[in-house]
Amino acid sequence: MRIRILALAGLLVMSGQQAATAESNPLSDAFAKASSGYDVPRDLLVALAYAESRLDGHQGKPSASGGYGMMHLVPKAVQQAAEITSTPVERLRADDAANILGGAAVLRAKADALGMDAGARKDLSKWYAAVGAYGGSSNTATIYADAVYEALSTGIDTRGVTVKAQAVQPERGPDGEPFAEAAAVDYPDAIWKPALSSNYTVANRPASAPINKIIIHVAQGTYAGTISWFQDVRAKTSSHYVIRSSDGQITQMVREKDRAWHARNANTNSIGIEHEGYIDNAAWFTDQMYRSSAALVRNIADRYNIPKTRANILGHVEVPGNDHTDPGPNWDWAKYMSYITGGASNPHTPASVCGTGYSVIDSAPLGTDGTVYLLYSAASGKNCVATMKQTQLGTASPASAFLEVQGSPRAEDKGNFSYYAGPVSAAAPNTCVKWGGSVGNSSYTSPFEHCG
Incomplete structure (x- = not known):
């Protein structure tokens, strides 16, 4: 009996230790x-x-x-x-x-x-x-x-x-009024808080340079921290807008006419939007942030006649000549673009189809069904053609892409595709190329051009 009691006591002690371990964090x-x-x-x-x-x-x-x-x-x-x-x-x-x-x-x-x-x-x-x-x-x-x-x-x-959720009314004090600063903004729903003047370039866009791209960034930091950093003399960087994760609040820090320093060689023709958060943690990318950012992008695109496509709305990682990886794999491009366009949107870009190092050098619309793009890679010396669908996205339907180097047979990718046709690539040193493609009944064929 004593042995059984001791054994039972031992089990109780072990059970207590296990419970303590389970509760410990x-x-x-x-x-x-x-x-x-x-x-x-x-x-x-x-x-x-x-x-x-x-x-x-x-x-x-x-x-x-x-x-x-x-x-x-x-x-x-x-x-x-x-x-x-x-x-x-x-x-x-x-x-x-x-x-x-x-x-x-x-x-x-x-x-x-x-x-x-x-x-x-x-x-x-x-x-x-x-x-x-x-x-x-x-x-x-x-x-x-x-x-x-x-x-x-x-x-x-x-x-x-x-x-536990708890309602706390903080004592703000005389200097703790809600954040605001009286200044005109380019986007009516934004708050104005200027970046340090040494962190951007004063310009006169679009008169001095067209604005035709919107670059999406993730800050690798918080909303307040990012705003503070763009006001720091050490930063040497900035963006036009910063967006908060929790509720989508937007702060403008650089006038759209000026060049924010956010994407190196793309700064001249683009507007940069930073999003609070870190690329390796999807929890920062709230629906409120996506919707707020999409509304801002729609407004900018409408004012500058920027097509609402992934060829013109790019992630920082997709900008040639940049070494950043944002917005990263957790950024939901399909959801984001659907909020921008009001429906489904192609989550792919011509550059992502053709591969690293390619940049768009020409394009042609295929009515409202899609766009065909000609790209070039200086590293490989090759041209590439990709046709991007804008209708029946996610559903396999007829599309094609072709590239013909003068004096050589035409290479073509043709069939039923969900998002794009291609890539079709070839080297054409000092030689003209003919390129084009189709989506449904809409097609485009270029003359021989881009020689050399």
Whole structure:
């Protein structure tokens, strides 16, 4: 009997240990420890991390504006955290628990600088100014703090860390009015907040250069952080617009007439749109963001007569001469283009069909059924033809693409295709080419041209 009792006791102990293990979450524990250690409300700390990173440390890699970890410790903050916590900078950058502890230390330092006493620190509503100061820029403090308090109001449940939704009315103080600045914008629904003048080029477009492309970016950072970065003398970069993940709020930072520095050789003829988030985390790409961005793109395209196709609405990765990978594989082009066009849209581009290094040098419309494109790659010395459908998308229907090098037989891709015909490619050194294609009953055949 004693043996059976002991065995039963052992099972109960093991069961208790297993339950404790199941309930334990290192990330949740890290927030609790940091909260206790620096007398910062745990839910506020989680909300700040969520607003910064969606609780993703990005394997110790910095954001586009140089912030590290879930708490987005920028260089000045990481040094401050190292001094307060006596933790090496490299560990603060790469270790989640250390990063959270460092963020709590910096946030507490901001609270102390504002004179918050122990009683005030217990009240979530009184942390608004300290949270804004943590963001690092007085120009975007209210945007930053509002994002954190919005996370508190909606609640958080990710990676085993939860925060119950709670209505908190923050004490904004005399400088905490809702973010706005009186200035005319090119897009009526946008807020104006100018980029630093040394981060873009003043121009007079479209008189000085046509605007015929819209470039889609993902910021590798937060909304407030991106706005702040474009106002930083170190950035040497900018975009015309920045869009927030949670609700699609749009901030314009560069006039459309001016050249934002966002896509190297494409800057002259394009408008750049940055989206809050990181390319490896689809959670940032909300339906509100897609719809807001699509409405902006429609407005821009209509004003500059830009065709609403993937040949003219490009991801940063698709712009020749650029080394970026955004908006990345998690960006839903089919959904996004359907919002732009009001229906289904071809998720492919001529360049994606022909391959890396090809750029469009000519095109011809096939009525309203599609467009046929001629491309060239300087690296391979080859031409390429692709026919892009604009009707019956996703359904196999007749289409073709052909390329004929003068003096050689014609190469053609013809059949029933869901999105495009081609690619058809060939080298034509110092030789004219004839090219064209068809969709349904609409067709185009060029003369021999583009010689040499």
